[in-house]
Amino acid sequence: MNVYFSDLVEVYRNSKPINDSKQRIYFVSTEKKLIKLQQLLSSNNGENSGLTACEIPKVGEVITLTFGTPSASFGHFFEDLSCLFNYGVDNLNNSDILDLNYYILSQDIASFDKNIRVSEVYTSSLEFLKSMSKYD
Structure with missing residues (x-):
């Protein structure tokens, strides 16, 4: 099985x-x-x-x-959205990133979840992007 x-x-x-x-x-x-x-x-x-x-x-x-750390082909645990974004930026040229299975620990959100609290995800994403712009 x-x-x-x-x-x-x-x-x-x-x-x-x-x-x-x-x-x-x-x-x-x-x-x-x-x-x-x-x-x-x-x-x-x-x-x-x-x-x-x-x-x-x-x-x-x-x-x-x-x-522990699952194999990359199985899935990824990310502490927070910034870790997920950083992983995405580091792997932009990898076509497998579109099929990435992930779980964001701080948000309790998985790639396969159906009813994600969208407003919370957007808020966290925007906060992360704002923090990134401070480093320009």
């Missing part, structure tokens, strides 16, 4: 941070979530997802996950 960047983002969104680390706790509430998590962690997908677990996941248990 295939796993997608959206599966990784779903696990991230349903987990809780541990201090300021890349580790997060995740409650495995259903068999379906367990299967998806096992697929993300499998040897076939672990390198792509960048996800590792400190324990063997089981239904009804809380586990500690580390969200």
Whole structure:
């Protein structure tokens, strides 16, 4: 069964941070979530997802996950909009940028989201562009 960047983002969104680390706790509430998590962690997908677990996941248990860097072809986690913009500027000549899967941590927005809070995205984008113009 295939796993997608959206599966990784779903696990991230349903987990809780541990201090300021890349580790997060995740409650495995259903068999379906367990299967998806096992697929993300499998040897076939672990390198792509960048996800590792400190324990063997089981239904009804809380586990500690580390969200590393996914492979570029799988997707990207960006801290904020400026990181996304900088990545875009650095990769303007790369045709794959149009198909970029991403998740913006500070905005809780993913490339596949349907109901994005557009006004928040525009506001953040404009603030970033204003800050860029100060460096001319």
